[in-house]
Amino acid sequence: MVGQISPPGWLTEVVAAYEQVFSELFWFVVGFAVVYFISQIFIVPVVLRVIRSRNRNNPTIETATKTYLRVILIGLATLTGIIAAGYGRILSESAVIIAAITFALGIAGQQVFGSLISGMFLVADPDFNVGDWIEWPGGEGTIEEVDFRVTRVRTPNNESISVPNTELTKNAINRPYGRDRYRITEQVYVAYYEDTERALMELQQVAVDHEAVLGDPAPNARIVDLGENAITVQAEFWIENPRNTDIRIVRSDFRRLVKRRFDEEGITLAPPSAQLLSGELAVTDDRP
Template identity: 45%
Template sequence: MGDVTVLQVAGPLTELLLGDGLLARATKLVVTFALVYGGGRVVVEPLVMRAVRARNENNPTVVGAVNLYLHIAVVVLAVAAALAAGGYTRLLTGSTIAVAIISLTVGVAGREVLGTLVGGLFLVTDSNFNVGDYIAWGDTEGIVESIGFRVTRVRTVDNEIISVPNTELTTNVITKPYGQNRFRINEEVGVYYEESLEETIEILRDEAVTDPAILTDPQPKIRVSGFEGDHVRLQVLFWVADPTRRTVLDTFSDYARRVQARCESAEITLGATSAVDMGGDLALERAGD
């Protein structure tokens, strides 16, 4: 008698959960979404990301982008599978209102969305554009912090994080002043004619050669680049390895301070390398007055 009662109760309950009722549809939708999404997150994503990291050890941009796009693909696939399992695909595809909303959305926002998506894909696949690069475009420059699905985040020289649409970067000329393995510093120094030119050149060369931050291959170069009205113009050339804006500025700042200190000790006065504006009043008097 008890077994008959259990079967009588279990029959409707099983039909309610596994049939075509609202509860059955909702159960199928939730279970399918959980299975597909969980399988994607636990099995598919780790396997794919392990392979991507192995092939792109020095390219965090590709790793981060693949991780993001793969997660989005898993979510979309889980939602689609859940809707199919719950029997809601016909409702969506057959609804005139749904089709109209989707068409309107694609028509209005499709161009911008596709533009940012394509821009992001171009940036991700560009081996010369990576997180950590110092870039400049237009009147803005800074270090790339992250490359997202829609925008790229850049830290400016004022230590501000700005979000730049990917389309802006792909449609403008991007300069990477510190993107190579070394960067050349090119500065000019003026030496008055009454000062010792050879001693000044020796100081400039010594401070460059003895600086561990300055490369010895190629060697630093000090040469006369021209003559001004009251001084000789010297050109200072040396190279910095693994350059960033900070390392370049710090290296030259330290070098300039050392050169200035040694020149002061040797009583050598360095001159200006650009025109100097003079100001004042000029009074004329007629002879005999």
């Protein structure tokens, strides 16, 4: 009868170590998955439903709540997985590990935490909402979403850009229009010898006749500057939501119509130089 050959001791230890690793990994995945999927199925929809019912006119709160709630739940699921894997005691008793984690987060997470805090300030701002058109030193566009680190903006070129939240909180933000209208200002330089009142009337009429310009509020025109070489007149009019209207085309069409109207009415735009020469030149033949 042949005796059984037992495996070497080191192999037994390696197998036991791998079994422990896989067991800990299994319980980590189980703990993480249970908390994460239960929260996604039950907690997130309920919270979003409550937020949506109480903030029907403010989609910013809903999108921000969804983002921040997802981050919190992932952190909670991770912590649950660590405890389920049997490492809860190490986290609670090892001051070295806690200090190392705190130091790493403090060094590597400064910018992330700064963006997070900035995003919270943006969400709390009642004048900063999804769907608003904003202008800041770095660009302009429609707010699509306030995320954990960045704010996503749709530009006039129909490009989606990600703007760091810190850039929006540290710079001045201009909101040139309400939720459904956008104000456009266009300036024209008129020569001093022209009838300024007639120029204002024609400029305003061009805006009134433009199909993209809203009738309420009505377009207007006014003098904004008496320059050294020309009089600056300005037209102000409103169009629909920039998300539905190409601002560049509206501006181009308006300028083209102004040039055509002024040519038809004989209104001279400002000369390209500081001096305007006029006169006649006659050539005669005085030879006998």
